[in-house]
Amino acid sequence: MDRLDREILGILQQDARISYRDLGVRVGLSANAAADRVRRMRRDxxxxGFTTLVDPAADSGGGLVVFIDVTLRLDTTNEEFEQQVAKLPGITEVVHVTGEHDYLVRARAADPAALDMLLRRLKRDAGVAQSSTRIALRAATRPPGPAS
Amino acid sequence: MDRLDREILGILQQDARISYRDLGVRVGLSANAAADRVRRMRRDxxxxGFTTLVDPAADSGGGLVVFIDVTLRLDTTNEEFEQQVAKLPGITEVVHVTGEHDYLVRARAADPAALDMLLRRLKRDAGVAQSSTRIALRAATRPPGPAS
DNA sequence: CGCAGTCCCGACCGATATTCGGCCGCGTCC
DNA sequence: GGACGCGGCCGAATATCGGTCGGGACTGCG
Incomplete structure (x- = not known):
């Protein structure tokens, strides 16, 4: 994990499909050395992984994206919650945060009924005491936009 | 955007570096037809884009990830805010949400001083009236994990 | 019917990925 | 010092891939 590795990571985050040859040129290595570093970082x-960013409009097609502020019950540990919430459908992200709530959970739901089910299961199965849900109306996300 | 396109998107989200030949095999097309669909979806x-998921621990290396609840000033339109906030450094995501605040902004900052600067600029340049910042302590994110 | 458009295929060729052997610098051990 | 193993890098050879070309099947339309 030297400076070269970090440079490679930055380039790969912008374009995961770059050829190893071009990658090597941009960091001053041969294609082989660059590919070796990528393979090593993958093994370590x-x-x-390498993923594809899809236009949310085309992807979800009407589904809901929600942010749920979660407060755990006193008898629930963070480990238990994190383990249980990972099993629920549509969970995109779970982050332990500062502030009056314990976690910020990001999730997708096909419709309000699915959201209702998700919230019920959060309370029943994951040890959630209180939740406050905000529905995403519009995503204005851009940076750090990957190369086209 | 038929069923085949959605299938291709799913595969590409799991492994953005798959070869067009393998991609074609998995959806029942030739490498050419598969590549054509990918190129068309890229054009449309x-x-x-294609990006790389990096272990947050190795990536940030001490940087802060924050969630900022934002309320706009009365004299600021949503369009103005979205345009200005995109220019600020470290902004990862901007989502218009329901609830008592207007936006949920996700950002990265190298240290508390950078976060201070970001919050000042939000109020000065982007028309933010009030903000409530939560610092990410730990990301317990997993699904939908891409293939190894 | 002719025609244009779309989608797919097979074949080709230049570019690329992977493997292999070899070189070099480094630290270890005797 | 000298032998050894290890990690990182390189160049060459071979397998694979990506982009392009020509062509076939199908559809819609005048």
Missing amino acids: GVIR | GVIR
């Missing part, structure tokens, strides 16, 4: 878990 | 904006 530094690189989790 | 359905595919925003």
Whole structure:
């Protein structure tokens, strides 16, 4: 994990389909050396995988994206919650945060009924005491936009 | 955007570096037909780009991830805010949400001083009246994990 | 019917990925 | 010092891939 590795990570985050040859040119290595570093980082878990960013409008097609502020019950540990919430459908992200709530959970639901089910299961199965749900109306996300 | 396109998107989200030949095999097309569909979706904006998922621990290396609840000033329009906030450094995501605040902004900051600067600029340049910041302590995110 | 458009295929060729052997610098051990 | 193993890098050879071309099947339309 030297400076070169970090540079490679930055480039790969912008364009995961770049050829190893071009990658090597941009960091001053041969295609082989660049590919070796990428393979090593994949084996070591530094690189989790290569994924594709899809236009949310085309992807979800009417589904709901929600942010749920969650407060755990006193008898529920963070480990238990994190383990249980991972099993629920539509969970996109779970982050332990500062502030009056314990977690910020991001999820997708096909419709309000699915959201209702998700919230019920959060309370029943994941040890959630209180939740406050905000529905995403519009995503204005851009940076750090990957190369086209 | 038929069923085949959605199937291709799913596969690409799991492994953005798959070869067109393998992609074609998995959806029952030739490499050419599969590549054509990917190129078409790239041109149409359905595919925003290809990126690499990096282990947050190795990536940030001490940086802060924050969630900022934002309320706009009365004299600021949503369009103005979205346009201005995109220019600020470290902004990862901007979502218009329901609830007592207007937007949920996700951002990265190298240290508390950078976060201070970001919040000042939000109020000064982007028309933010009030903000409530929560710092991410730990990300317990998993699904939908891409293939290894 | 002719025609244009769309989607797909097979074949080709230049570019790329992967593997292999080899080189070099480094630290270890005797 | 000298031998050894290790990690990182390179160049060459071979397998694979990506982009392009020509062509076939199908559809809609005048």
